[in-house]
Amino acid sequence: MRAPYDPIAITAAVTGGDVLPSQSPAVPCGPEAITEAAVAAARAGATAVHLHARELDGRPTGSAAMFKEIVTGVREQCDVVINVTTGGSVDMTPDQRLEGVVAVAPDIATLNLGTMNFEGFPTRSRWPEVRHDWERRVLEQSGTVVFTNTLAMMRRFATTFRELGVTPELEVYDLSHLSMARFLIDEGTLAAPVRVQFVLGVLGGAGSSPHDLFALREAAGRILGPDLAAVSVAGVGYPAELRLAAIAAASGMDVRVGIEDNLRIRRRRQAADSAELVAAAVTIADQLERPIATPAQLRAELAAAHRS
Ligand code: KMH
Numbered sequence: 619m620r621a622p623y624d625p626i627a628i629t630a631a632v633t634g635g636d637v638l639p640s641q642s643p644a645v646p647c648g649p650e651a652i653t654e655a656a657v658a659a660a661r662a663g664a665t666a667v668h669l670h671a672r673e674l675d676g677r678p679t680g681s682a683a684m685f686k687e688i689v690t691g692v693r694e695q696c697d698v699v700i701n702v703t704t705g706g707s708v709d710m711t712p713d714q715r716l717e718g719v720v721a722v723a724p725d726i727a728t729l730n731l732g733t734m735n736f737e738g739f740p741t742r743s744r745w746p747e748v749r750h751d752w753e754r755r756v757l758e759q760s761g762t763v764v765f766t767n768t769l770a771m772m773r774r775f776a777t778t779f780r781e782l783g784v785t786p787e788l789e790v791y792d793l794s795h796l797s798m799a800r801f802l803i804d805e806g807t808l809a810a811p812v813r814v815q816f817v818l819g820v821l822g823g824a825g826s827s828p829h830d831l832f833a834l835r836e837a838a839g840r841i842l843g844p845d846l847a848a849v850s851v852a853g854v855g856y857p858a859e860l861r862l863a864a865i866a867a868a869s870g871m872d873v874r875v876g877i878e879d880n881l882r883i884r885r886r887r888q889a890a891d892s893a894e895l896v897a898a899a900v901t902i903a904d905q906l907e908r909p910i911a912t913p914a915q916l917r918a919e920l921a922a923a924h925r926s
């Protein structure tokens with residue numbers, strides 16, 4: 619855990635694979651819009667950007683070519699730390715989910731630590747109006763959605779990361795995922811110390827109350843001990859995203875904000891883009907006297923962990 623006035627790493631999750639483009643014009647689709655959103659988030663103060671790829675109609679894709687185009691475009695315009703998904707979207711194959719990481723060898727890649735129900739649209743009466751047939755199909759899957767992460771997939775993804783020199787970011791949605799992290803470290807699949815991100819508020823995982831956060835943080839300290847390098851918090855939905863970001867910033871943790879996890883900046887106003895959510899996180903951190911970690915500072919931390 620970081621000391622009270624230590625720099626805080628802010629990750630901007632700019633597009634994701636779960637929210638539907640019909641829900642908000644702020645969901646960037648296609649390589650150009652995603653690159654633009656990532657650079658804008660970096661300019662707003664983000665230390666790192668978490669990237670997924672989407673076709674122009676918003677369909678999530680694992681396309682190596684598109685990840686290459688996005689990451690090249692971002693690297694040409696700024697030095698923000700690159701964090702690439704292996705979560706992709708729930709209907710992708712393991713090969714598709716790994717394509718982006720293999721194509722761009724980012725600084726960081728996500729490793730989701732368990733199979734779980736993953737319901738983004740559980741209540742039919744609250745389904746958004748959608749423009750695209752594929753979005754309609756996503757809604758119709760409601761009630762049957764499983765996010766698969768087998769032990770074999772985790773071992774394969776982690777081994778690929780190690781071969782590419784990519785730092786895993788362990789996505790923890792529930793207590794059991796911490797025991798999985800412990801197991802993967804003890805068997806040598808993961809090198810300690812590890813970086814953990816609590817993803818809170820997905821229906822199927824832990825809730826997004828401050829009590830859920832502190833219960834997981836306490837468990838992470840108990841189960842991982844000195845093998846825990848850093849903790850980041852991603853609250854899914856509104857007001858969870860910014861409220862958990864404030865609590866995390868006040869408690870020595872890092873934060874993730876962005877359109878992937880939450881579409882609103884106010885109760886009754888959608889965010890214009892992820893940069894606006896990053897700016898809100900920067901304001902919170904500034905008020906709490908946590909300077910924003912620079913990409914160079916985060917990269918130095920990643921390098922130090924690799925050496926240890
Ligand atoms: N979409 C988030 C709820 C990943 O990309 O690997 C989880 C996530 C996982 O960001």
Ligand code: ZN
Binds near residue numbers: 634668705706
């Ligand atoms: Zn993601």
